[in-house]
Amino acid sequence: MQASNLLKLDTRASKRSNMLLEQSLAKPRRDKVSLGAFAFLFAEIIRYSQNRVLGIQDLEAKLNELGKRVGVRVFELLMWREKNVHRETRVLPTLMFINTVVWRALFDKQADSLGHSTENDDEYMITDNEPSILKYISVPKEMASFSPGAFLAGVVEAIVEGCQCPARVTSHLVPADGMPLKTVILLKFSQEVMEREKRLETTK
Amino acid sequence: MSATTYYFAIVGSADSPLYEADFGVQRTENKHLHQFVVHAALDLVEDALFANTACYLKAVDSYNDWIVSAYVTPSNVRLMLLHEVKSEEAIRSFFVDCHELFVKTLMNPFYDPSTPIQSQAFDTKVHSLAKKYLL
Numbered sequence: 651m652q653a654s655n656l657l658k659l660d661t662r663a664s665k666r667s668n669m670l671l672e673q674s675l676a677k678p679r680r681d682k683v684s685l686g687a688f689a690f691l692f693a694e695i696i697r698y699s700q701n702r703v704l705g706i707q708d709l710e711a712k713l714n715e716l717g718k719r720v721g722v723r724v725f726e727l728l729m730w731r732e733k734n735v736h737r738e739t740r741v742l743p744t745l746m747f748i749n750t751v752v753w754r755a756l757f758d759k760q761a762d763s764l765g766h767s768t769e770n771d772d773e774y775m776i777t778d779n780e781p782s783i784l785k786y787i788s789v790p791k792e793m794a795s796f797s798p799g800a801f802l803a804g805v806v807e808a809i810v811e812g813c814q815c816p817a818r819v820t821s822h823l824v825p826a827d828g829m830p831l832k833t834v835i836l837l838k839f840s841q842e843v844m845e846r847e848k849r850l851e852t853t854k
Numbered sequence: 855m856s857a858t859t860y861y862f863a864i865v866g867s868a869d870s871p872l873y874e875a876d877f878g879v880q881r882t883e884n885k886h887l888h889q890f891v892v893h894a895a896l897d898l899v900e901d902a903l904f905a906n907t908a909c910y911l912k913a914v915d916s917y918n919d920w921i922v923s924a925y926v927t928p929s930n931v932r933l934m935l936l937h938e939v940k941s942e943e944a945i946r947s948f949f950v951d952c953h954e955l956f957v958k959t960l961m962n963p964f965y966d967p968s969t970p971i972q973s974q975a976f977d978t979k980v981h982s983l984a985k986k987y988l989l
Contacts, residue, residue, distance in 0.1 A: 671958050671975050722929060722967055726957050729928035735950075736907045737928050812867065812929035814903065850904065 675730055682758070689786040696787065696798060706793055710800035714819075717804020725809045728755055737813070741839065741847055744813040745774060748806055756805075757782055772844045776806065776835040784831050789823075797821045799833040806835055815843045858938045860988055861888035862980070864956065865896060866968050867930040873971045877984040891915075892934045895922040899932055909953070910946050925949035931956065931967075937988070948987040955979055 699712040728751055729735065738744045749761040757778075767773035778799075787798045799821030807819040817837040826832050859880060864873040874889065895915035902911050903926065915922040923945050925933040933949050933956075959971055 670962055671955060671973075671979055673958065675954060675957060675961075719963075723960055723963075726927065726929050726960055730954070730957050735909055735928075735953075737903075737909055737926060739904050739907060814930060846904070 675727065677731060685782055688783060692783055693787060706796045709796060713798065713800035714804035714807065717801040718808040721805035721808025722812065724752065724756065724805065725812050728752060739814050740850065741815050741843065744810055744815055748809055749776060752809065772839045774837045777832065779829045779832050781831060781833050784833065797823045797833065799823065799835065803835050806837065810837065816840050860984065861892060861936040863892050863934045865932045865934065868968050870968050871970060875980055878989055888936050891917045891920060892922055892936050895924070895934065896932065899924045899926065910949060912942060925953065927953055927956065944987045948983055951983050952980060
């Protein structure tokens with residue numbers, strides 16, 4: 651009797667799994683999630699991870715990994731929804747795409763600025779003056795170096811990796827006047843990416 | 855109804871095989887060769903990657919009478935098709951629809967993008983697309 655109930659459950663699940671491929675990829679009319687719901691989920695994610703790591707570095711790495719899982723999916727979906735489906739392979743167009751399309755899709759606004767470091771040629775910075783997902787996360791004084799923007803860093807890292815420009819992406823809290831949550835996402839591109847960029851620049 | 859063979863493979867961004875399928879008439883002696891030729895063509899796809907930003911890379915390789923066409927998605931997942939007849943538009947439409955199916959599969963949060971696609975529904979849909987565009 652129980653076995654047949656389990657079998658019934660199985661066929662129900664497989665019928666529903668067919669629906670994944672029937673659904674549409676176009677932008678739905680109601681595509682916003684309430685900030686409160688997400689803030690609740692995000693806070694719980696951080697608390698859950700905190701119980702399973704042994705330090706700030708590990709915690710940031712865990713959030714980074716979660717962000718990567720989101721980034722891979724968000725990237726493919728947003729690229730698909732573009733008018734002209736294409737691939738990005740150069741550093742600057744990829745960063746512009748992240749600043750505009752990705753941020754607008756995730757947070758309904760563009761990232762506040764995109765900068766290129768003056769000392770190191772391979773470092774770029776994406777700044778967000780008030781990332782909405784960090785609004786309700788408070789970092790205690792003893793963990794002052796922890797930046798919950800590690801989640802955003804993971805999202806960005808997955809996107810640049812997909813565009814064939816792997817980078818080490820970290821997030822840093824740089825409070826400024828009136829903007830206590832200002833976050834800078836620092837991308838340090840790997841050596842081969844910079845070499846390839848130089849090569850592609852000269853051949854153009 | 856042409857008596858041609860097609861071999862379709864999806865190779866993930868970390869070069870792991872995600873899916874493969876045969877369409878059309880199968881001449882048994884060449885099955886393993888199809889897989890070999892398609893995977894050997896991956897190097898040529900990588901060379902063509904930075905030439906332009908298009909997804910559809912048309913024919914990247916040829917081996918005797920077989921042509922290998924490739925389509926690369928934005929996150930570097932390669933859709934490869936080994937075919938005998940040259941029909942760019944039909945193959946492009948096939949690739950675009952397969953790309954759409956792949957993105958839908960990717961939306962499943964439990965699907966790990968480096969693992970093979972096991973879904974029966976995906977398999978059925980790819981075969982029906984092949985019937986629609988290729989056969």
